[in-house]
Amino acid sequence: MILLEGIDKTYGTGSIAVTVLRNIHLEVGRGEFVAIMGPSGSGKSTLMNLIGCLDRPDCGTVRLDGMEVSQASEGQLATLRNRTIGFVFQNFQLLPRMNALRNVELPLVYAGAAKRERMKRSREALERVGLSDRVEHFPAELSGGQQQRVAIARALVNRPKLLLADEPTGALDTRSGETVLALFRELHKEGKTVVMITHDPEVARHADRQVRIRDGEIVEDTAWRRGGA
Ligand code: ADP
Numbered sequence: 576m577i578l579l580e581g582i583d584k585t586y587g588t589g590s591i592a593v594t595v596l597r598n599i600h601l602e603v604g605r606g607e608f609v610a611i612m613g614p615s616g617s618g619k620s621t622l623m624n625l626i627g628c629l630d631r632p633d634c635g636t637v638r639l640d641g642m643e644v645s646q647a648s649e650g651q652l653a654t655l656r657n658r659t660i661g662f663v664f665q666n667f668q669l670l671p672r673m674n675a676l677r678n679v680e681l682p683l684v685y686a687g688a689a690k691r692e693r694m695k696r697s698r699e700a701l702e703r704v705g706l707s708d709r710v711e712h713f714p715a716e717l718s719g720g721q722q723q724r725v726a727i728a729r730a731l732v733n734r735p736k737l738l739l740a741d742e743p744t745g746a747l748d749t750r751s752g753e754t755v756l757a758l759f760r761e762l763h764k765e766g767k768t769v770v771m772i773t774h775d776p777e778v779a780r781h782a783d784r785q786v787r788i789r790d791g792e793i794v795e796d797t798a799w800r801r802g803g804a
């Protein structure tokens with residue numbers, strides 16, 4: 576699903592240049608549930624942005640679902656981001672003036688789906704995350720855990736193969752966090768590839784594989800111990 580080879584990423588130039596990722600090699604197979612863990616500032620979000628084609632590396636190759644990202648056109652990248660990947664962020668990033676259903680519907684609007692199809696799939700996605708009774712609620716009327724589940728429904732509505740989550744439980748209390756993690760585990764069992772970024776080792780334990788990064792380098796990958804990937 577994901578193949579990164581020889582990735583470097585530097586922010587800034589000249590005397591203020593900071594190399595954030597160094598020689599990253601990472602392979603994630605279809606259907607894996609991987610946690611990328613490491614302390615704050617270690618380069619996790621930068622890595623997620625590269626995997627999600629939100630940013631480009633300085634060198635190295637990114638392959639996603641069989642496509643070489645550096646050679647893809649902007650149009651192909653947009654399709655990849657909209658159809659292949661579902662994004663989940665720490666702070667939910669819901670639009671406050673739209674109710675749950677309309678937030679979930681948005682990716683389908685961008686994808687050009689017809690109204691009836693949008694409504695059907697958005698309701699299904701909200702049902703999938705256990706929020707059938709909250710479709711008309713606005714974000715401010717929902718708890719943090721519920722808002723994150725709306726965000727997950729939005730990430731699922733285009734039926735992506737890959738879920739990319741950056742600190743998905745970072746803004747949640749332990750119990751809501753557990754609910755979100757249980758949902759990721761179910762989605763993984765249903766065949767989705769899940770890549771979850773976290774600084775919290777307790778959260779990372781919910782995944783099947785832990786990749787640890789420190790100062791921009793991968794220092795541990797439990798798949799190596801298993802002799803896989
Ligand atoms: P993490 O998600 O592990 O906390 P990040 O990938 O967000 O780490 O950041 C890694 C390092 O890169 C940090 O030192 C951060 O300050 C720096 N950084 C992140 N984004 C930028 C940017 N757009 N410009 C300059 N520096 C950045």
Ligand code: MG
Pocket residue numbers: 619620621741
């Ligand atoms: Mg981060």
